[in-house]
Amino acid sequence: MAASVVDTYSDPNMSWMNAPHSTGTSIMACEFDGGVVIGADSRTTTGAYIANRVTDKLTKITDHIYCCRSGSAADTQAIADIVTYHLNFHKMELGEQPLVQTAAAIFRELCYNYRDSLVAGILVAGWDKKRGGQIYSVPIGGMVQRQAVSIGGSGSSYVYGYVDANFKPKMTKEEAKKFVTNTLTLAMLRDGSSGGVVRLGVISEAGVERSVILGDQLPKFYEG
């Protein structure tokens, strides 16, 4: 998550300092046999200052649909609130729990139509009775892509290899939680804009169970 700040030492003429706006975060979602596991770090930065070290980037949209937010904190919070409103209304009209695909479509409408004004990379993840556990990635620009496993945020660059090497379809819930925890820990180790604790969510037919893994309980990797 990043908020803008004026840096008194910046020289706009030096192009290497005008690096692209960082979506400081590490987020992830992973399908398992019976639902999805979602995870995120807990760091919000204002420039290099850590404004919040215990942020919750896993936001409830409905009882069975959550989203993982990366990019501008303000933009993603506003979008999530609007989607929650629309989906609530839709649920009442429909008379049953809305589909994850519907939530993803509403996210897409906002992220695509306002693409010039927004900086938002979102993972929509949840469970519905038509298709079970699903993950829809809605990156900056507003495309939608269903994936079995998806990572996002600035920290994700460091863990594409790890995810490709270690993901297996039809994992158990515990295997999936371990996989997400390990991946996010590795991302937090390398990415300055990610850190704090690992927040997890497990979404299945039963609903959502949230958990937190504190810094000293994270898995240990080579720190050379």
Place this chain on the structure above:
Amino acid sequence: MSILAYNGGAVVAMKGKDCVAIATDKRYGIQAQTVSTNFPKVYQIGPSLFVGLPGLATDTQTVYQRLKFRMNLYELKENRIMRPKTFSAMLSNLLYERRFGPYFIEPVIAGLDPIDNQPYVCNMDLIGCPNEPEDFVVSGTCTDQLYGMCEALWEPDLKPDELFETISQALVNAADRDAISGWGAVVYVIEKDKITEKHVKTRMD
């Protein structure tokens, strides 16, 4: 991000009772990416004299090499150990020589005077303006956080083991609120006949 924040890092030094301490983080990063967790910015330059060089990493290495060169020549010509105040003047001169194309370093000096054993700390800006306070000095990308921690924790006449705790807590908690500092820490406590080097376990995020 500014040039002084390209690599990130944090250094702090404090005076105690007949001792000084200096501490550094160990991160070497390129903007948000952490490349190594074994890059301390504090170097020993004399038997009781340490210098911390946070800022642009390439200049950390170059300024240390140039400083060591001048120090070696001084010690050979004068046949005596350089005193901390003199070292401070030398470093200030080295930086001001580059007034219009400076080294991107804001150094911190900590040492005990070899003659009267008085504790000495000093910091300077990137063009060599020295500041010699009676309590503590800070430098790096989390100076705001460091000032807050030091102002709250420091008191005069701390004994070496108390000073170690104080400076460690100041550095670690300040760096934990900075996205580009941390990933390990080294603390040196300098007394009359003893130097302790301790690697402090920190958050690695």
